[in-house]
Amino acid sequence: MKKLVALVVMLAMLLLSTTVAFASPDPNITIVNPANSTTVTSGSLLISVKIAKKQTVRVSLHKNNGTDSNPAWQAIFTNASFTSKNNLSFYTRKAENISPGKYRVKVDTIRSDGNPIYVTYSNVTIKENVEADDKAAYNGTGGTATFLQSLLKSIFGN
């Protein structure tokens, strides 16, 4: 009877720990770019993942083809595993031709048997780059006052 209880407790702990670990982000992984819950106006996306431990990760990018409440994730790419040989390293990749929409960068921390032990996410919204240049339009005053101001500054200092 004791053996059976111990076995049940062990199994419960194992399942519970795996569930918890599977759901939790890796403390040694930081998705630097794109930062979580940000909006990017670009057709390309830089992915930069900071890995603060010697370990293996697998990075993937997914697009939500469903809704926020009922997501349907479609893999845009899944890279082969990347192994960090130092206590600090970065996984970097540029994803091109990204259409507007909601995306998720997913980083699986892989155990030696190939199974993930942690999953770290970062969600990003890609918007079309419209009229970005107009927002930054330069309106030079062309004013003599500004020039005189610069001139006086250069003579008498700031």
Place this chain on the structure above:
Amino acid sequence: MKRNPGEKLTGRIKTVIIAVLSLSMVLLLCFFWFNISMKDIQSFSIDNLTRVQVNESDMLSASETFVPSRISFNAGNGAYRVFNSDEVNCWATEDKNGMADLLAASIDEGVFFAEEITMKQYEDMKNTASITAIFDYGLPFKDFCSLIAEKPPQESDYIGAIAEVSFSTASTTNLFLKDNQNKYYGITLSKPGEYLSQCVNEHNTKNTVTYFPMDSYLGEAISNKTLVPVELNAELNDFVIQRDFDIKDSKHIDELAKRFFSESFDFVRKIEEESGKTVYMYGYGRRILIADVDGTLEYKMQAQGDAGSLSYLQAFEVARAFINRQGGFFTESGQELKPYLKDGEYNFDKSGGSRFVFGIKCGKYPLLSASSDAIVVEVSKGQVTYFKKCFVSFSESNATRESRQAMSAINVIAKNYKEIYNVMEQNMLLGEDEKKKADRFSVVSDKIENMSYGYVFGGDNIARSAWILTYDKQDFQMYFSLYDGEFLGYRVN
């Protein structure tokens, strides 16, 4: 009286003999008078002529020299592409529609107007689809205007040396300028840069290496905008170089020394040091030449008189003439090198002196020595007061191989940041605030001013493909293997 054919022939032979004897006499006289030896005649060749005094056409002109160190294109989405200035046709073009051409037209047509703007305004413009010409050396804006236009505008007196010139598709009738005092200017053009807008679109769609600012990879803790490639496939290969001269070849060293002392060489004292160096001294040290074991020649001269200081462009012509007299950019074996202006500064000595530092390229990549630059010239009071030359010969065909993936630039820093920090600490390159910071990776990353790749050679005469990390306005560089990120060396000026 009519002579027979036999007498005629004898007469001709006599004439020929007299002519040959006369010629021999003149030649012998020349031998004794100019102290010419048979060896001099044997070693005479066209190469010798070109080596000592180079043709004007083989020398770099000011307009060929003072070009941007590199040109970056921003797609307007944070992604950049970076080129050597000779790889893209957008600075000075035949059709006069490059960045320098538009600026020249604006000055010549009297439209030029420079308005000081804020750093944010400048950065906003650069963040749009744009071109930025980056200068690693300090060309005073006034000298630059003198070079491209008929007369520099009055405002050019108040603008420092050019650090960057930008063109934005968001404002095509302006150029934007950053000077070496971190001041920013908006410049009015006389016509819109339509061709430049086309260049922006064309180069941003090219299938080349993409760069992002360093803070995009490392997060907000870093505020460094230095451009770093995401991934790089490179064809660079290690190769052997030959030093320009062998210090043991005493006669050759003497010949090199004669170029510096010319007519006064008979009064030059020669000292052969135990270290292998040969030192030539004239006038109690007023002029010194050191030929070193690593194939470098270093010449120092005390400035005489007070000729007044020259502008940077005028000083360049003095430096250029001196380089020409020392054989130009040809090695002693006759190989023509590809020079570029690597660094330079006006008023480096706080008394109006000018400094020019030339590097050389192998293909389109810099070929650096871990200890010396290819040529350094300093001009003070109208005279060359310092000259150092370190040339090497090499075969460019050995410098490339099939393309393969280089180690990611960011991971080179991540792998080596402790080593970089230690070198900085040993060489007192860290400020007190930086020493107090616990995050050494951030300290090392934040200070990087340029991250490029090329070849580096040291004492073993092998040029290795390398990542080149530049700090402190090129006063400190660290080199790591391009493909595996191993430490190769560093240089502190």
